[in-house]
Amino acid sequence: xxxxxxxxxxxxxxxxxxxxxxxxxxxxxxxxxxxxxxxxxxxxxxxxxxxxxxxxxxxxxxxxxxxxxxxxxxxxxxxxxxxxxxxxxxxxxxxxxxxxxxxxxxxxxxxxxxxxxxxxxxxxxxxxxxxxxxxxxxxxxxxxxxxxxxxxxxxxxxxxxxxxxxxxxxxxxxxxxxxxxxxxxxxxxxxxxxxxxxxxxxxxxxxxxxxxxxxxxxxxxxxxxxxxxxxxxxxxxxxxxxxxxxxxxxxxxxxxxxxxxxxxxxxxxxxxxxxxxxxxxxxxxxxxxxxxxxxxxxxxxxxxxxxxxxxxxxxxxxxxxxxxxxxxxxxxxxxxxxxxxxxxxxxxxxxxxxxxxxxxxxxxxxxxxxxxxxxxxxxxxxxxxxxxxxxxxxxxxxxxxxxxxxxxxxxxxxxxxxxxxxxxxxxxxxxxxxxxxxxxxxxxxxxxxxxxxxxxx
Numbered sequence: 001x002x003x004x005x006x007x008x009x010x011x012x013x014x015x016x017x018x019x020x021x022x023x024x025x026x027x028x029x030x031x032x033x034x035x036x037x038x039x040x041x042x043x044x045x046x047x048x049x050x051x052x053x054x055x056x057x058x059x060x061x062x063x064x065x066x067x068x069x070x071x072x073x074x075x076x077x078x079x080x081x082x083x084x085x086x087x088x089x090x091x092x093x094x095x096x097x098x099x100x101x102x103x104x105x106x107x108x109x110x111x112x113x114x115x116x117x118x119x120x121x122x123x124x125x126x127x128x129x130x131x132x133x134x135x136x137x138x139x140x141x142x143x144x145x146x147x148x149x150x151x152x153x154x155x156x157x158x159x160x161x162x163x164x165x166x167x168x169x170x171x172x173x174x175x176x177x178x179x180x181x182x183x184x185x186x187x188x189x190x191x192x193x194x195x196x197x198x199x200x201x202x203x204x205x206x207x208x209x210x211x212x213x214x215x216x217x218x219x220x221x222x223x224x225x226x227x228x229x230x231x232x233x234x235x236x237x238x239x240x241x242x243x244x245x246x247x248x249x250x251x252x253x254x255x256x257x258x259x260x261x262x263x264x265x266x267x268x269x270x271x272x273x274x275x276x277x278x279x280x281x282x283x284x285x286x287x288x289x290x291x292x293x294x295x296x297x298x299x300x301x302x303x304x305x306x307x308x309x310x311x312x313x314x315x316x317x318x319x320x321x322x323x324x325x326x327x328x329x330x331x332x333x334x335x336x337x338x339x340x341x342x343x344x345x346x347x348x349x350x351x352x353x354x355x356x357x358x359x360x361x362x363x364x365x366x367x368x369x370x371x372x373x374x375x376x377x378x379x380x381x382x383x384x385x386x387x388x389x390x391x392x393x394x395x396x397x398x399x400x401x402x403x404x405x406x407x408x409x410x411x412x413x414x415x416x417x418x419x420x421x422x423x424x425x426x427x428x429x430x431x432x433x434x435x436x437x438x439x440x441x442x443x444x445x446x447x448x449x450x451x452x453x454x455x456x457x
Contacts, residue, residue, distance in 0.1 A: 091149070277293045319394075381395075
């Protein structure tokens with residue numbers, strides 16, 4: 001049984017490690033190479049280096065140093081890795097797959113998030129000493145595998161529910177000295193307006209690309225000009241090359257123009273949500289195609305942000321005067337597609353829920369809400385989105401808790417989620433017991449003490 005609300009099962013630990021696993025590619029040059037297969041699950045293998053890296057990731061996330069006390073966690077992580085490979089092996093047998101478009105979307109989301117954490121895509125590339133394209137290529141397989149294993153796990157646990165009686169029993173079994181202490185948390189909603197690009201700015205971007213197109217037609221190299229002028233940091237270094245994509249994995253305008261080309265041909269200027277493109281088709285291979293492009297983004301002038309602020313100020317007046325609810329205003333006016341249909345609710349990228357610890361609130365929001373009362377709506381403030389767009393937003397403080405020990409009155413939803421997680425863990429454990437003999441599994445004798453295949457623990 002869990003002895004604290006936030007204690008997690010080993011599979012969750014693995015998935016957490018996999019979220020940042022591609023950082024190993026950046027650290028590889030400075031770390032000792034630890035090669036060698038330590039486990040096989042059907043066609044899937046686990047390398048010693050993968051285990052060591054996941055172990056170091058766990059220690060870093062928990063601010064710990066390697067020691068005799070933390071060494072047993074290596075066994076727990078290895079168990080998790082074997083379980084994840086078993087999920088993948090069974091997924092192949094049961095024909096469980098995820099769409100490549102979904103993989104691409106998740107891949108882009110993670111890249112965007114990491115870029116936002118380090119100060120943009122250029123800083124991200126400097127940090128890892130790789131282009132965004134290289135990072136995507138290296139991460140795609142692990143992201144796909146993680147999404148497949150998560151889909152398998154959802155199929156195992158989707159019908160598992162928890163009753164109020166089970167929640168109370170779960171909470172009552174937690175020792176008093178093990179109850180977690182919750183820091184202050186907030187629930188936030190926002191309404192976002194992107195800065196509009198003026199017709200003159202669009203025309204300037206288009207004219208720049210038209211001039212580059214004329215130079216290419218006159219004989220200059222497309223890839224060279226992409227390196228010099230493209231504003232897509234994920235592909236510019238590679239001469240604008242994006243790599244192979246299937247249909248519906250790129251924005252429609254780009255894909256439609258690319259698929260009309262023959263290998264070596266170049267498009268006219270194409271506009272998409274990202275800006276203006278020149279596209280060259282490199283190769284078709286079955287249902288996939290490889291292109292390179294030059295991207296020019298229209299400049300966003302300060303006056304455009306002020307227009308967005310003015311528009312939001314009018315929306316705020318309607319909300320403050322009770323002429324419209326914040327949720328309705330978000331649906332009607334917000335440009336943020338991820339939140340406009342849920343009342344503008346901001347979801348934590350770290351936890352996946354709307355309760356955000358104050359120490360995890362981004363600084364640009366923290367200083368806005370610091371003096372607000374619950375229910376207040378801020379004045380419009382400008383900010384830059386993770387993908388680099390200038391925008392403005394108004395923020396509503398919907399809820400703010402005081403620091404406290406966990407209790408059923410204030411924390412029922414968290415406790416219920418933990419009780420449900422425990423019950424789902426048991427369902428997954430039972431699935432492993434039933435399926436562990438349906439695939440070939442071999443563990444290096446070096447790890448016998450881990451008792452990886454002993455699921456009775």
